[in-house]
Structures are given as structure tokens and as C-alpha cells.
């Protein structure tokens with residue numbers, strides 16, 4: 007079993023008006039075999055948390071720690087984090103012109119494993135995973151995310167999750183922009199990988215819809231850069247009914 | 260055939276840079292429906308939109324550019340001339356001012372990797388009086404004219420009629436020193452011959468060069484010119500091709516090495532049915548000036564041209580220039596042409612100038628268009644690839660290689676493709692030091 011541990015994390019970004027604190031003390035522990043949902047209103051800092059874990063240079067960690075089985079994640083470069091087993095399915099996957107999906111997937115797999123995958127089995131698993139996610143075979147020859155629709159981009163993120171087999175998957179609003187069918191396909195993709203028992207999931211979402219397909223063990227409500235409330239799956243049901251309003255009107259002292 | 264209404268000159272300097280530090284000139288050719296402007300296009304009103312004729316340019320249309328074998332006909336350069344405005348004259352090391360009396364580069368012609376010249380191909384060294392000199396080219400700028408006046412002997416390569424050369428013809432041109440020198444080469448592809456010729460420039464030189472290419476009726480010629488000079492080289496090369504009836508010409512310009520390289524390839528259709536492809540690949544490092552100015556002259560009906568140049572820039576004051584002049588003359592009905600330039604800027608402080616310039620003097624054409632774009636290698640792409648475990652250097656290579664590979668694929672000389680792929684890798688690696 008592996009553990010990803012986030013302790014009292016404070017993160018800021020540089021803006022034209024100077025540094026702006028976005029995460030104001032986040033603590034969270036995830037083990038493989040667990041699914042944690044992070045829910046919260048727009049702008050509460052969910053993507054900031056996800057990107058900070060992945061190591062995006064825009065986010066400055068002011069204090070706190072992130073460790074993976076005790077190893078200091080913050081000391082690692084972006085690619086080292088990925089090789090250590092962290093995977094971020096991005097809210098807005100980036101287009102990379104001139105690089106085909108085939109080339110990209112194989113290069114990434116080689117980097118992650120430290121050796122090139124056997125061509126035959128690799129090609130076969132790519133094909134199968136694409137078919138399961140209902141991604142057209144000709145996407146293999148297209149450039150990474152270039153001209154893909156929003157839904158196609160999300161499927162391709164999950165394709166990578168299935169092929170790269172991370173220890174921890176952070177899914178940043180993978181559900182947004184998906185119709186019901188696509189939501190199901192994508193959730194099943196996650197569940198296939200999760201059911202192998204070697205992965206923990208941090209599922210970031212704005213809506214409860216995806217939680218019908220991906221069942222969280224824990225729900226954390228994120229408000230203004232902090233976890234405002236934590237609980238089991240029943241908390242999601244409550245949010246479904248009540249929304250975030252009661253977190254957003256803090257009682258003035 | 261599409262009936263097009265008039266459009267005189269496209270390519271007027273545009274105002275705002277697309278990205279900070281870059282200029283992007285030219286605009287898209289839009290289908291015009293305004294019939295009131297119908298008619299021949301090189302009229303005075305049209306010229307008002309041009310870049311303006313400089314010294315020694317009697318007419319601002321490409322059609323009217325001064326051509327002459329005599330150096331004295333070209334005024335000394337000031338740097339304000341339309342065709343020199345991007346070139347740092349100070350770095351020409353005298354090519355535009357001095358007598359070009361330095362030792363010419365050595366020339367060795369063979370098959371690929373030192374193998375024998377393909378059977379049947381003739382290589383001669385001839386004097387200035389040889390009848391084939393002037394068969395395809397006439398200088399269009401001062402430096403080319405200076406080279407024309409200064410060369411003492413020329414290399415003539417002939418692919419005899421109907422010969423299909425069994426392998427590439429590699430012309431190794433090795434610089435013989437820093438003194439300003441001139442060189443002249445003539446390539447004759449006789450009727451229905453088929454061959455690939457590579458001009459492989461290496462070493463150190465200050466060189467003004469004329470290359471004439473005569474592609475006779477039904478012949479098929481690929482000419483690849485590779486500039487992999489040492490860092491200090493200065494090279495101005497005018498490469499003029501004359502394309503016969505139903506002939507095919509493919510020109511590939513690869514600019515990698517040297518301090519300043521300025522290449523001006525010209526394709527002139529002289530008979531109907533010709534087909535021209537012009538490709539270019541360039542990779543400019545810190546301080547390097549790589550300039551490519553091409554001209555496609557559609558002077559006769561029913562010819563086709565395709566142009567694709569791609570460049571990468573990396574490092575402070577890396578500067579590339581691409582100017583694509585395509586002229587469709589009044590007689591050139593049924594013309595089909597398209598030109599594209601794309602630049603990928605890898606670091607801050609580099610500058611890519613891109614100027615497509617399409618002049619259309621007849622409405623009776625198949626098609627005409629151009630596109631030009633300069634983009635940045637952006638940090639989000641890098642983050643995305645690295646977030647999948649790919650190390651930074653590999654990620655950069657992946658993107659640049661993908662971008663430039665499209666051109667390398669067109670070279671069609673296997674040894675050369677491998678070498679160019681390696682050269683691009685080296686350029687990338689050099690930037691990471």
C-alpha cells in the first residue's frame with residue numbers, strides 16, 4: 007500500500023497585484039485503494055491543489071508538505087513526480103502540435119517504465135484501451151489533443167490513466183463537459199484501473215453526477231482554499247440537495 | 260477553373276506584431292467578389308500597397324525587379340532595399356562591397372557516402388566562356404551579380420537525357436577560408452532524366468554563389484541544398500531554376516549552420532505543365548541570421564507550385580526571415596499555387612519574420628493561396644508532456660522533431676534524412692547547454 011500525504015499546504019501564485027494566496031492550509035491523506043472526492047465551488051482552489059501536486063511551476067508552495075510514502079514530492083521535478091506514480095488528468099488538456107498520440111504514448115510509457123514497452127503487447131493494449139473508451143482508431147495518428155473536442159480530450163486523459171497505471175490518479179473535473187454516455191465510458195475506464203487494487207484516486211468535481219459511477223470513500227468540501235467539511239459518501243448527497251451555499255456565507259464574528 | 264476577380268498584391272506590411280517580438284506580415288487571400296476591380300493587376304493603384312521599390316528596383320512588383328549580369332547595374336546597398344531590409348549588411352563580411360577574390364570552396368562530386376558517382380552523370384569544370392553559363396539564371400541582386408562577375412571557373416553537372424540516376428549525386432562544397440569568394444554551379448537535367456542532387460555546404464567560408472538549374476522537358480530533378488557550415492560562415496546563394504515542359508522540380512533548402520545564410524531560390528516556369536515543390540527547413544541558434552527568399556514565377560499556363568518552409572528558433576537574437584514571392588502573370592492561366600511558412604519559437608529573444616507575397620495578374624486560375632504562422636513552444640505543452648513522465652529535454656525534442664520532420668520526409672535521400680534528423684537533434688541539444 008502507498009500513501010500520498012498532504013500536510014498544511016499553503017500555496018500562492020504571482021499576479022500583477024503581487025502574490026495571492028490560494029491554498030490556505032490543506033491537509034489530506036490518501037491511500038491506494040481509496041477514492042477521495044474533492045468538491046467545491048468555482049474558484050475555491052481545487053485545480054490549484056491538483057496542479058501543485060503535479061508540480062506546475064506557476065504555483066508557489068509557501069509552506070506545508072506533500073509526501074509519497076515519505077518521499078518529498080515537492081523536491082521532485084514534474085517528470086519525476088509522474089515517474090514516482092502521480093498522474094494528473096487535467097481539467098484542460100493541452101494541445102501539442104507535431105506530436106502524434108502514438109509517439110507521445112510510447113515515449114511517456116518508456117519514460118515511466120525506464121524501458122521501452124514490447125512493441126506488440128503495447129500496440130495491442132493501446133488499441134484495446136482505445137476501443138473500450140470508444141476512441142476512434144485514427145486518433146492514434148493525430149497530434150496530441152489537437153482539434154479534439156472537450157469530451158475527446160477527457161477520454162484521452164483516461165486512456166493515459168489506464169495505460170500508465172499510476173499509483174495515485176488526480177482527476178480534475180474529468181466529468182465536466184461530458185454527456186451521460188461519455189461520463190459512463192470515462193468512469194468505467196477509471197473503475198477498470200481502480201479495481202486492480204493498486205491505485206488511489208483524488209476525484210475533483212463540481213457536481214455529484216460522476217459520483218454515481220465512481221463511488222467515493224471520502225468526501226472533502228473545499229471552500230476558499232481550505233477543506234471546510236469532511237465525511238463519507240453521504241456528504242455528497244447532502245451537497246446535492248443543499249449546494250455550497252451554507253459554506254459561502256460565513257458568519258461574521 | 261475558378262474565375263477570380265482581381266487582387267493585386269497581398270503582403271502589405273501589417274501593423275501589430277502577432278506575438279511580442281515578432282512581426283508577421285501578409286494577410287490571407289480572401290475570395291473577392293467585387294467585380295469593379297476586374298482587370299490586369301499591376302496597375303498603379305495596386306502598387307500603392309506594395310512594400311515599395313527600393314534603390315535599383317524600377318518597379319515594386321516582383322515582375323519588375325532589376326536583373327543583370329553586370330555588377331555596375333546594381334547600386335551599392337544601403338539596407339533599405341526591399342530585398343535587403345532584413346539582412347544585417349555589416350555581417351556580410353564584404354560580400355556586397357568587396358571584390359570576391361578569395362579562394363573558391365573546393366567541390367567534390369560523388370555518390371552518397373563517398374560511393375561512386377551514379378553511372379552516366381557527367382561532371383565538368385569549365386571556364387566562364389562555356390555556353391551553358393547563363394542558361395537558367397540571371398542575377399537579381401548585387402551580391403549575386405558580384406559573384407557572377409568574379410567566378411573564374413564553374414562546375415557543370417549533367418544528367419543525360421532519359422537517364423535515371425541510380426543514386427543521389429552529392430556535391431560536397433567545402434569552404435576554403437574566410438576571404439570573400441565567388442562560386443558558380445550549373446546543373447543540367449536533360450530531357451526525361453531523373454535525379455537527386457545534393458549541394459552539401461560545410462566548413463568555413465565567406466561565399467557568394469550562383470547555382471543555375473536547367474530542368475528540360477519531362478525531366479524530374481530534386482535539388483537539396485544543405486547549409487551545415489561552421490559557426491562563422493557567411494553565405495549568399497542565388498539558386499535559379501528554369502523549368503521546361505511537363506518537368507518536375509523539387510527544391511529543398513536546409514539551413515542549419517553559419518553566422519549569416521541568405522538563400523534566394525527561384526523557380527521559373529518556361530513551358531506549360533511544370534510542377535514545382537519547394538521545401539525549406541531552418542533552425543536558427545543564438546545570434547544566427549538565416550534568411551530564405553524564394554520566388555516562383557508562373558509565367559506560362561497550367562503549372563503547379565507548392566511551397567512549405569518550416570523553421571525553429573532558439574536562443575537570443577536568433578533571427579530568421581522567410582519571404583515567399585509568388586507571381587502569377589497574365590499569361591499563366593490555370594495556375595495552381597499554395598505557399599506556407601511556419602515558425603516555432605523555442606525561447607525568448609528570437610525573431611521570425613515571415614512575409615508571403617502573392618501577386619495575381621489573371622483571374623483564370625485553379626487556385627492560389629498562402630498561409631504563415633509563428634508560434635511559441637509554450638510552457639503548458641512542456642508541463643503536459645513532463646506530467647506524463649517525459650524529461651524536459653525529450654519533451655522539447657519531441658515537439659521540434661515533430662514540427663520539422665514533415666520537411667525531412669520530403670528529402671527522399673535516406674542517408675540525408677538520417678543526417679538531417681541527427682542535425683536537428685544536435686541543434687536542440689546545443690541550445691540546452
Ligand SMILES: Nc1ncnc2c1ncn2[C@@H]1O[C@H](COP(=O)(O)OP(=O)(O)OP(=O)(O)O)[C@@H](O)[C@H]1O
Nearest residue numbers: 019021028046047048049050051052053054055212
Ligand atoms: N493565473 C492566475 N491568475 C490569477 N488568479 C488565478 C490564476 N490561477 C488561479 N487563480 C485564482 O485562484 C483561485 C483558485 O483557482 P482554481 O482554478 O484552483 O479554482 P477551482 O476550484 O479549480 O475552480 P473551478 O471549479 O472553476 O475549476 C481562483 O480565485 C482563481 O481566480
Ligand SMILES: [Mg+2]
Nearest residue numbers: 052053097179
Ligand atoms: Mg478547476
